Amino acid sequence: MAAVRDFGRLEASDAAADAVDLAKKHLVQPWPYAGSIGAEARSLMQGGDGIYLVDGEGKRLIDGPAGMWCLNLGHRREELARVMYDQAMELSYNTPWYTMNAPSAELSRRLAGYAPGDLNHVFYTTGGSSAVETALRFMQFYNNVRSRPEKKLILSRGGAYHGSTYLSASLNGRPRDRDWMDGADELVVKLSSPDPFRRPKGMTSEAFADFLVDEFRDTVKRIGADKIGCFVGEPIQASGGVIVPPKDYLKRIREICRENDILFVSDEVVTGFGRLGHIFASQELFGVDPDMITFAKGVTSGYFPLGGVMISERLFRELNRSNHPDAMFGHGLTYTSHPIGCAVALKNLDLLEGGILEHARDIGPYFQGRLKTLEELPLVGEVRGAGLMGCVECVADRESKDPLQLDKDVGKRIDAHCHELGLLVRPLINMCVMSPPLIITREQVDDLVAILSEGISRTMDDLRKEGVWRG
Known part of the structure; x- marks a missing residue:
């Protein structure tokens, strides 16, 4: 298994600290709990490049969930940013009630072909x-x-x-x-x-x-x-x-x-x-x-x-x-x-057709194979997935498939350890979901799996020390 890399830290800005304070005062987050609604700050992200994010403390993280399953081409793609600017300068908006725009018509043709x-x-x-x-x-x-x-x-x-x-x-x-x-x-x-x-x-x-x-x-x-x-x-x-x-x-x-x-x-x-x-x-x-x-x-x-x-x-x-x-x-x-959205989608299709779809089909089996090795860990009940989407489900024991009734948020524990090690995880109760950008390389897949393995191992140690799991 590849060694866990230290990607290092970038200098955190005063603006990042200000953003956290403002969020606690004014920002309502999605899926909040009643006890903290309207007074919550979550992990701040201040930058991104390729498959990586930079958090509010300047730490570089592999973007394991690709945002919310969506950053298929990764962060900081200048081609997409340029299209947004160019389209906004040509036609930023038109009412769809009684007018139309060319990018939406062309995108419709392309999508119908697929x-x-x-x-x-x-x-x-x-x-x-x-x-x-x-x-x-x-x-x-x-x-x-x-x-x-x-x-x-x-x-x-x-x-x-x-x-x-x-x-x-x-x-x-x-x-x-x-x-x-x-x-x-x-x-x-x-x-x-x-x-x-x-x-x-x-x-x-x-x-x-x-x-x-x-x-x-x-x-x-x-x-x-x-x-x-x-x-x-x-x-x-x-x-x-x-x-x-x-x-x-x-x-x-x-x-x-x-x-x-x-x-x-x-x-x-x-x-x-x-x-x-x-x-x-x-x-x-x-x-x-x-x-x-x-x-x-x-x-x-x-x-x-x-x-x-x-x-x-x-x-x-x-x-x-x-x-x-x-x-x-x-x-x-x-x-x-929306003309800007449709113009971006057209360029996105161009890039997907230009080799990224082929790369995704090629690296998908490697990604699944490397993730599957995590089933060697006693806390892991099953690793499953297809293409560039996968899930590691943790269980108290494999025979009963008990999803850790004593600690249903084990996924959050793993995410916290992985964050410190350089990986952002999508925790879902007792599961960790991975869906990295399609541009991920084999070496980066190895890094992702190595960090996730270490995060799960540290979580197992925590649960043993607390006496809630004996695996």
């Missing part, structure tokens, strides 16, 4: 939550126009994460997400998580896939296909812990949806734009041609807020020939089809 099947149309949003919200509202509109106002229920799954707007958040199935938050529960039906690691003891992966498919089919039969508008699923459940479903499970679910006129919405907010080596992974890796694909994050590599929904030509044709030609899809956003 999308599977007949997904030839794009509606642009400002991010992943609004993309999922748009897909759900389009499903409702579609069924209203087709005189099927009762066909509105949404099938989602345990472990899912689809956003934080009201309707998209209602689909979420992760622990803690909905403990204190309301949602449109009357519209959502939850199915089991497709997590092979936590399948019933003694059940094979193939039998688990059969169980999931049977559950889906039985749910449709019990509720009635005339009541179900769509199924929404991530090809790989990202924030749920990088859950890779059993082989052919998604293809079989797609067939049941097609047989019952249920729209299949593939949420590729995380898996798109190179994270799995392709612009869209639904067809390329999972053999699925959805009715809609939602995307965001990597479409601009996080340099500008942009998302969208790819929509099937078939759905548009059915709307065109309905008995309600004047029905209006009353949905839009001030920043729909």
Whole structure:
């Protein structure tokens, strides 16, 4: 295993200390706790370059999560920054209500060329939550126009994460997400998580896939296909812990949806734009041609807020020939089809096509293989993933798969140790998620894994000293 490198520290600025103080006084952070809301400061980042961040103390860190799964091309890409400037100086904004711009039209053509099947149309949003919200509202509109106002229920799954707007958040199935938050529960039906690691003891992966498919089919039969508008699923459940479903499970679910006129919405907010080596992974890796694909994050590599929904030509044709030609899809956003965002996305596609997609496909197996070596550590129950997304799940013991009931925030402990060693981790309760920029090299993968291994080892020592774990 590669030695842990000391990347050194850059001088911290007075401005960084001021930012921390101001945050505690005025800034509301996402996902805050009631006891500290409005008075919290988190790890300050003041710079970035390539796969690295620089924190408020001047320490250089590997950006393990690539921001929030989004900095696919890494930090400080001058090509993307230049496009933002040039587009802003040419056309900074136009109203999408009664004007349009050329970058959004050209990007639509490019995306339609990558999308599977007949997904030839794009509606642009400002991010992943609004993309999922748009897909759900389009499903409702579609069924209203087709005189099927009762066909509105949404099938989602345990472990899912689809956003934080009201309707998209209602689909979420992760622990803690909905403990204190309301949602449109009357519209959502939850199915089991497709997590092979936590399948019933003694059940094979193939039998688990059969169980999931049977559950889906039985749910449709019990509720009635005339009541179900769509199924929404991530090809790989990202924030749920990088859950890779059993082989052919998604293809079989797609067939049941097609047989019952249920729209299949593939949420590729995380898996798109190179994270799995392709612009869209639904067809390329999972053999699925959805009715809609939602995307965001990597479409601009996080340099500008942009998302969208790819929509099937078939759905548009059915709307065109309905008995309600004047029905209006009353949905839009001030920043729909933003010219700067679309211009950045076009340059981002150029760079992905120029060798980065190929690099991601090449280095993905190496990344997965190196991460897998962490299963040698007693605290690690499973390492799983695909492409350049992976998860290390920690358990109290491998037989019971107990996710450390005495310390469910073990992921935060590992993150704290890794931060000191030079790596930023995405902690999820008892899991550590890694999704580095696509430009990462083999040597940098070795550094990432070495630091993560040491961070887990130090956490094991802490737990032993506290008497909460004896592994």
